Amino acid sequence: MVTIREVAEQAGVSVATVSYVINGTRRVAPDTLARVRRAMAELDYQPNSVAQSLRTRTTHVIGVLVSDITNPFFATLVRGVEDAAVAAGYSLLVCNSDEDLIKGNAYMRLLLRRRMDGLLIAPVRDGASPAIQELAKRRMPFVFIDRRAAGVPADAVLSDNVGGAYQATRHLIERGHRRIGIVLGIPGATTTEERFAGYRQALEEAGIPFVEELVAWGGYRIEGGQRAAAQLLSRPEPPTAIFSTNNQMTVGVLRELFLRRIPIPDKVAVVGFDDLELAEMVIPPLTVVAQDPYEIGQRAFELLLERLDDPGAGGSREIRVPVELRVRGST
Secondary structure (H helix, E strand, O other): OOOHHHHHHHHOOOHHHHHHHHHOOOOOOHHHHHHHHHHHHHHOOOOOHHHHHHHHOOOOEEEEEEOOOOOHHHHHHHHHHHHHHHHOOOEEEEEEOOOOHHHHHHHHHHHHHOOOOEEEEOOOOOOOOHHHHHHHHHOOOEEEEOOOOOOOOOEEEEEOHHHHHHHHHHHHHHOOOOOEEEEEOOOOOHHHHHHHHHHHHHHHHOOOOOOHHHEEEOOOOHHHHHHHHHHHHOOOOOOOEEEEOOHHHHHHHHHHHHHOOOOOOOOOEEEEEOOOHHHHOOOOOOEEEEOOHHHHHHHHHHHHHHHHHOOOOOOOOEEEEOOEEEOOOOO
């Protein structure tokens, strides 16, 4: 096994200088830094990560907890985190809560025990979690992604959910629709509440009464979206347009319309929240509110890194990443 002393000899520097490079504990001249890294690569030197973390009290590992890793939105978000983290010398440990509160709590406690430097969290439902409260008490640096937990003052990087839902609903109103069904995700989740608020805002501004029977719940799942669409389409007076507030549920809505042989947009117009590769491939192409999950992931890691560099910084910050209405054939 190659030792740190052999690296120092190869690079022509002291053992202490190699240690500074490995642990990042002192600034090293660029040419010296390059020589040490070249020597480490040539000798295939692997630092003892356990000993390193004990010395520096850091692991250079970030925990990421998402609610559904099978959802392309979260897969892209994690990729954004990963690219930013790797560039900064960090690794990721990714966990999937599967929208399950018990599972989410268990993973957060696991990440705490693993001595992560910080966490990025998409909370389950309204985020009323004992584990999140525990994180706050321990002053573990963390940033909410996509959603936030109600009543927990922490940094967050989120989409413009209200604005996006408002644009989608307003677009349908401008197309002449008055009975607009909405498929919502999970009660209490901030994404659900905000998108519902944008929908209602657009209706109110247009003088269209809110109708409770035009609301259906899909649980952020394909099957749930299909059930919600079936419920809406079975009303005595069904909607002429459906706004689905998540990409997975939108797939379910499209499936139900296909099975019922209901033409889009001639009989029912459809708008989804989230863009998908298949959105331009289906017939007709799908109108969507496009989010930027990659940007959310990158900005969230950058925010977390700022917290790690300055743990005493006060106040919580919220970044809203813009969304874009992309009008296609489904409306």
